[in-house]
Amino acid sequence: MAEIYNHHTVEKKWQKIWDEEKAFRTENDYTKPKFYALVEFPYPSGQGLHVGHPRPYTALDIVARKRRMQGYNVLYPMGWDAFGLPTENYAIKNQIHPKVVTENNVARFKNQLHSLGYSFDWDREINTTDPEYYKWTQWIFLKLFKEGLAYKKEMPINWCTSCKVGLANEEVVNGVCERCGSAVVRKVKSEWMLKITNYADKLLEGLNNVDYIERVKTSQKNWIGRSEGAEVDFSIDGKEDKLRVYTTRPDTLFGATYMVVSPEHPIIDKYKDEITNWNAITEYREMAAKKSDFERTELAKDKTGVVLEGLMAVNPINDTKIPIWISDYVLMTYGTGAIMAVPAHDERDWEFAKKFSLPMIQVVEGKDGVVNIDEAAFTDVATGQMVNSGFLTGLSVEEAKEKVKDFLTEKGIGCRKINYKLRDWVFSRQRYWGEPIPIVHCEKCGYVPLDESELPLLLPEVDSYMPTDNGESPLAAMTDWVNTTCPCCGGSAKRETDTMPQWAGSSWYFLRYTDPTNKEALAGKEALDYWMPVDWYNGGMEHTTLHLLYSRFWHKFLYDQKVVPTPEPYQKRTSHGMILGENGEKMSKSRGNVVNPDDIVRDYGADTLRTYEMFIGAFDLSASWSDDGVKGCRRFLDRVWKLQTILTDGDGYSKDMETKMHQTIKKVSSDFENLKFNTAIAAMMALINDFYKKDAVTKGEYKTLVTLLNPVAPHITEEIWSILGLEGRVYQQSWPVFDEAKTVEATVEIAVQINGKTKTTIAIGKEDPKDQVLTKAKEALGDRLSGNVVKEIYVPGRIVNIVMK
RNA sequence: GCCGGUGUGUCGGAAUUGGCAGACGAGACAGACUCAAAAUCUGUUAUCCGCAAGGGUGUGUGGGUUCGAGUCCCACCACCGGCACCA
Numbered sequence: 001m002a003e004i005y006n007h008h009t010v011e012k013k014w015q016k017i018w019d020e021e022k023a024f025r026t027e028n029d030y031t032k033p034k035f036y037a038l039v040e041f042p043y044p045s046g047q048g049l050h051v052g053h054p055r056p057y058t059a060l061d062i063v064a065r066k067r068r069m070q071g072y073n074v075l076y077p078m079g080w081d082a083f084g085l086p087t088e089n090y091a092i093k094n095q096i097h098p099k100v101v102t103e104n105n106v107a108r109f110k111n112q113l114h115s116l117g118y119s120f121d122w123d124r125e126i127n128t129t130d131p132e133y134y135k136w137t138q139w140i141f142l143k144l145f146k147e148g149l150a151y152k153k154e155m156p157i158n159w160c161t162s163c164k165v166g167l168a169n170e171e172v173v174n175g176v177c178e179r180c181g182s183a184v185v186r187k188v189k190s191e192w193m194l195k196i197t198n199y200a201d202k203l204l205e206g207l208n209n210v211d212y213i214e215r216v217k218t219s220q221k222n223w224i225g226r227s228e229g230a231e232v233d234f235s236i237d238g239k240e241d242k243l244r245v246y247t248t249r250p251d252t253l254f255g256a257t258y259m260v261v262s263p264e265h266p267i268i269d270k271y272k273d274e275i276t277n278w279n280a281i282t283e284y285r286e287m288a289a290k291k292s293d294f295e296r297t298e299l300a301k302d303k304t305g306v307v308l309e310g311l312m313a314v315n316p317i318n319d320t321k322i323p324i325w326i327s328d329y330v331l332m333t334y335g336t337g338a339i340m341a342v343p344a345h346d347e348r349d350w351e352f353a354k355k356f357s358l359p360m361i362q363v364v365e366g367k368d369g370v371v372n373i374d375e376a377a378f379t380d381v382a383t384g385q386m387v388n389s390g391f392l393t394g395l396s397v398e399e400a401k402e403k404v405k406d407f408l409t410e411k412g413i414g415c416r417k418i419n420y421k422l423r424d425w426v427f428s429r430q431r432y433w434g435e436p437i438p439i440v441h442c443e444k445c446g447y448v449p450l451d452e453s454e455l456p457l458l459l460p461e462v463d464s465y466m467p468t469d470n471g472e473s474p475l476a477a478m479t480d481w482v483n484t485t486c487p488c489c490g491g492s493a494k495r496e497t498d499t500m501p502q503w504a505g506s507s508w509y510f511l512r513y514t515d516p517t518n519k520e521a522l523a524g525k526e527a528l529d530y531w532m533p534v535d536w537y538n539g540g541m542e543h544t545t546l547h548l549l550y551s552r553f554w555h556k557f558l559y560d561q562k563v564v565p566t567p568e569p570y571q572k573r574t575s576h577g578m579i580l581g582e583n584g585e586k587m588s589k590s591r592g593n594v595v596n597p598d599d600i601v602r603d604y605g606a607d608t609l610r611t612y613e614m615f616i617g618a619f620d621l622s623a624s625w626s627d628d629g630v631k632g633c634r635r636f637l638d639r640v641w642k643l644q645t646i647l648t649d650g651d652g653y654s655k656d657m658e659t660k661m662h663q664t665i666k667k668v669s670s671d672f673e674n675l676k677f678n679t680a681i682a683a684m685m686a687l688i689n690d691f692y693k694k695d696a697v698t699k700g701e702y703k704t705l706v707t708l709l710n711p712v713a714p715h716i717t718e719e720i721w722s723i724l725g726l727e728g729r730v731y732q733q734s735w736p737v738f739d740e741a742k743t744v745e746a747t748v749e750i751a752v753q754i755n756g757k758t759k760t761t762i763a764i765g766k767e768d769p770k771d772q773v774l775t776k777a778k779e780a781l782g783d784r785l786s787g788n789v790v791k792e793i794y795v796p797g798r799i800v801n802i803v804m805k
Numbered sequence: 806g807c808c809g810g811u812g813u814g815u816c817g818g819a820a821u822u823g824g825c826a827g828a829c830g831a832g833a834c835a836g837a838c839u840c841a842a843a844a845u846c847u848g849u850u851a852u853c854c855g856c857a858a859g860g861g862u863g864u865g866u867g868g869g870u871u872c873g874a875g876u877c878c879c880a881c882c883a884c885c886g887g888c889a890c891c892a
Contacts, residue, residue: 215809222808225891247892260892303890334891341892347806348890421891541886578886615830617818621810622885626817632830638845667821679819682829689829692846751825756873758825793872799824803872 005641007605011715015117023731024068024076024119030530032073037064038510038570040539040547041079041126043502044105046090049112050587051595051613051625056538056576058610058712059619059675061118063536065711066672068119069735075531076119077513079126080106084502088433098433102129112598116606117714119731124516128505133512134435135456136522137504140554142438142449143561149195150427152447159187192437192498194425196553200224202567203552212573213620216544223545225421230405232414234259234340236267237312237321243267246335246419249342250408251400253317254389255363256340257353260305262330263288265337268308277309281326288328303352304328315340316413317404318390327352335419343377350377363389364397425550427501432462432474434499442486442493451487459499473497506547507554510534510569522563529565537570544575574675577622579613584624595625607713608634614677614712636685637716640709643688643697644723650698657701659745660690665738668708677712684709699724704736752777753801759784762800770794777802 018024037060042053064076082102091098106127113120126133144150162182196203204224207217229248236243243259261267263285268275275281284306305327312321329348330339343353343360350373353360362373364384378384384397391407392400408414428437438450438457450457460481462474475497476482486493508522514531515523539547548570555569580586581593588594600609612633617623653661664687671680687705691697697705703726710717710730721730747765750773751758762780764773774792777800778785791803 218809219887222888225889227891229892245892249892329890329892331889331891334889339892346892348892351890419891421889423889545887584885615817624817626831628831629817632817635845636830642845678817679829682819685829749825753825753873756824756871761825791872793824795824799873801824801872 005638005716005719007607007715010719011115011117011601011606014715014718015114017718018117018119021729022123023729024121025123026075026077026121027073028527028530029073030526033071034075034530034535035064035067035072036075036514036531036533036535037067038077038513038534038537040543041081041506041509042109043081043084043086044102044109045086046101046105048105048108049597051597051600051609052579052587054116054597054609055579055613055619056540057113057116057118058613059576059677060536060538061610062614062672062677062711065119065714065731066669066735068731069707069710069733071734075124075513076121077124077126077516078113078118078120078122079124079509079513080109080128081502081506081509082106082127082129083434083500083505085431085433088431091433099129102127115601116597116610119714124513126509126512126516128435128509129433131456131458132517132519134505136512137435137500137508138438138455138457139452139522140508140558141435141500141504142452142455143563144194144557145439145447145449147557147561149198149557151193151195152190153193154188154190159185159189161185189428192427192496194427194553196425196550197420197422199553199556200226200420200422202556203549206552206556206568210568210573211571213575215541216548216573216575219544220549223422223549227419227421229417229419230408230414231336231417232316232340232408234313234316236271236324237314239271241267241270243313243324243338244336245338245340246417247340248419249345249401250404250414251386251389251392251395251397252342252345252363253315253340253404254392255342255344255361256315256322257343257359257361258322258341259313259324260327260330260339260341260352261308261324262332262337263326263328264332265326267338268326271308271311274310275308277306280306281308284326303348303355305352305356307356316411323358325352325356333423334421344373345377345379347377347379361388363387363392425503425553427504428498429501430473430497431499432459434501435459435504436475437496437498437500439496440484440486440493441496442488442491444491445486445488445493447496448486448488448493454487457495473499475499503547503550507551508558510537510551511555511558511564525565532564533566533568534570536572536574538574538576540578541575544573548573575620577618577620579616580622580624582625582627587625593625600630604630604634605637605715607637607716611637611681611712615681617678619675619677636681636688637713639688639692640705640713641716641720643691643702643705644720646691646695646697647702647724648696648698651700651703652698653701653704654696654698656694657690657698658742660687661701661704662738662742665704665708665736666740666743669735669738672711681712706730707733707736748797750797751799752780753799754781754784755803756801758799766797770796773800 039056039060060076064074068074087098087101087105091101128134128137141150160182204221204226207220227248229246230250231244231246232250232253233242233244243261245259268281272278305325308324308326311324313324314321330337341349341352343349343358344362345364352358360373362378363386364378365387366378366380366383381397386392386395386397386400389400392404395403405416409416436457436459438455440448440450442448460475460478462478482495482497484493484495485491511523511528515527518524551569555564556567558564559567578586581591583593585591585593597609608630612630615633616629664683667683668680671677671683684705691701702724706717706720707730714731717730744766747763749761749763752760752762760780762776764776773794781802785802788805789802790805793801793803
């Protein structure tokens with residue numbers, strides 16, 4: 001044994017051996033039980049690996065290694081989500097082709113991941129920018145197009161003034177571009193859209209059949225935002241036109257005292273001549289157009305609005321005339337772009353009515369009848385009772401909702417309606433570094449898809465990938481590429497010059513891993529049947545609405561197309577917490593608190609980094625980095641190494657350690673499965689502390705410890721294994737088993753309490769009957785036991801509690 | 806404003822899900838080894854009173870349920886994250 005554990009030589013040595021042995025290559029042996037573990041593939045940024053990356057990767061590496069030892073055929077792959085704006089921006093800034101930037105970044109990332117000893121099957125590595133890969137991204141788009149799920153639409157989009165690209169609403173964070181942080185303005189452009197809304201119900205229902213952590217399910221549900229309500233037509237006094245509104249509270253129809261329409265609502269222009277305060281309207285509309293959706297809908301701001309003078313609406317339920325206002329808190333993109341306002345029972349309407357002194361009519365009261373709508377809107381649906389509401393009066397809110405919906409339908413003035421918050425997916429980007437959209441625009445034939453045989457449609461080599469100021473993609477300047485012939489009529493036509501968003505490649509990558517070199521299909525049927533669904537997918541909370549929903553949508557579409565065998569892509573989804581800087585803040589260059597994993601690997605070793613990141617705290621919570629904590633983990637590994645100095649013969653467990661060994665195997669096994677790595681490692685630390693206390697460890701005990709620790713610290717454990725002269729490799733061993741009966745201590749110490757306060761402890765045998773334990777407990781309490789004993793409680797193996805008056 | 810999460814020693818965090826609060830790690834202090842330092846080993850380490858035995862107090866705050874509450878219920882406070890005034 002070497003006196004001191006040298007992580008440099010040992011880690012390099014084993015990484016080389018694993019490569020040569022193809023130790024973690026996944027076999028397509030379809031007779032074995034399978035386990036497909038997936039982590040989100042990284043975007044290979046110029047900064048290299050961040051200490052946040054190894055946290056989820058190590059976690060599932062541990063699970064994957066354990067499952068292999070339990071006899072599963074494990075698929076644990078890795079690849080690169082390499083299209084995207086930062087690469088393109090870097091390329092523009094430094095005058096290097098994005099392809100070259102990507103190659104360099106990937107090489108660096110791969111080196112870094114390799115140095116951490118992950119058991120990825122590198123033979124299955126994929127890259128979304130590889131034409132052999134994006135061929136199938138384009139193929140899926142063509143399928144979506146042919147099924148009518150991809151369409152072009154002129155619409156106001158979020159326009160990033162700096163990136164010069166359209167952004168999906170989902171990509172706008174706090175009113176600025178999610179990627180570059182510049183201001184986002186509204187601009188009308190013709191965009192490719194994907195009809196994810198067609199799958200809203202399926203995406204919602206599918207959540208019932210998967211094992212996602214609760215907060216992920218909740219955010220998916222909230223994002224889809226299904227609500228059951230009604231559409232109601234309000235007529236415009238003296239006109240043919242109706243103003244249609246959507247409401248989830250049709251029961252409050254008698255309380256509607258005014259209407260509000262979005263500043264973009266078509267009704268405004270249509271009745272321009274009737275509106276007597278047109279100047280004020282125009283002014284307000286111009287002001288609203290300047291604001292982003294986020295600013296318009298930010299709650300903290302004051303309500304603003306202008307009444308449409310000269311027009312009145314009529315409440316269809318009681319023929320009352322009510323005014324129509326415009327206000328920017330009503331959006332064209334949700335519902336019908338118009339609402340009925342019930343200030344007595346809606347908080348936003350209440351605020352608006354207070355500000356503009358509009359009337360309120362209370363139509364719901366509390367069970368006890370005491371409600372003051374002068375102070376706040378009354379919105380309690382559960383206990384509310386209808387009042388002042390004609391034929392609805394006296395009903396509960398729920399009853400009234402149903403009754404009024406039937407009434408509206410019967411009279412032809414409205415209908416039941418289910419609405420979703422979810423909006424269609426804006427799929428165009430005016431960028432170079434993305435998958436070309438395989439569509440040709442022909443004057444005669446319209447938008448024509450390329451034939452499948454023409455895929456992949458290669459991204460052309462360009463001299464300049466600079467964005468254009470007019471909002472066109474850099475591809476538009478490539479006239480040789482743009483000008484083509486129509487696949488339909490053979491006439492001259494132009495290629496689509498927008499590219500796909502980064503989400504495209506990551507929406508189906510887990511399918512490609514099952515069969516990454518297939519030339520005939522995105523993956524072979526046999527491979528998909530065997531490997532899908534992903535058994536366990538771990539990723540960041542930041543991807544729980546966008547990436548997770550998009551990829552589920554594509555998968556459900558492919559399922560309907562009979563391309564994939566399962567309705568859901570992921571059986572289980574877990575999430576990890578962020579790793580923060582030593583000061584508790586998010587790591588960033590500007591804060592100067594970034595830790596580079598390379599430095600930790602160099603100074604302490606990959607095993608130490610892996611152990612530390614698993615020991616740092618609860619996996620699903622964020623945790624602050626601590627250099628001292630890293631040292632502590634290295635110290636632990638050194639102590640595991642130095643057990644060699646107190647090694648004794650004996651393949652089994654020594655008598656006094658038997659219970660502890662079985663307990664530790666049990667704890668580590670279940671903790672690994674429940675992502676409780678911190679307590680698993682703590683249990684192993686406690687175990688070796690015991691070895692040192694008695695200054696001895698048997699070969700059998702050491703063997704078990706090394707096997708349990710191997711998934712966390714694979715290098716040092718392989719080295720110890722080979723020094724001990726044991727056969728094979730640790731990674732080839734069976735996972736240690738425990739005997740439940742042997743995890744129970746022969747004697748346990750239990751607490752003795754008086755009135756719930758612990759006074760002393762006693763040692764009892766595990767089989768001791770209650771009477772005997774109680775007698776012993778009372779003896780131990782001695783003269784503290786005075787007064788009347790009211791009750792005696794014994795929780796086996798835990799406590800005795802004597803209740804006294 | 807709404808939604809979600811989190812509040813436990815000096816610090817990171819445990820607590821078998823209602824049963825001995827503070828496992829494990831870090832730091833600090835003391836000791837051993839050393840000419841010395843580092844490393845390593847061995848102790849001590851929530852807090853107050855007490856020489857001690859022992860006793861009191863303690864899981865963001867205030868109430869409650871219970872023989873017993875970090876854990877359950879009600880009301881609040883602080884911090885972090887998300888957001889689309891969603892009708």
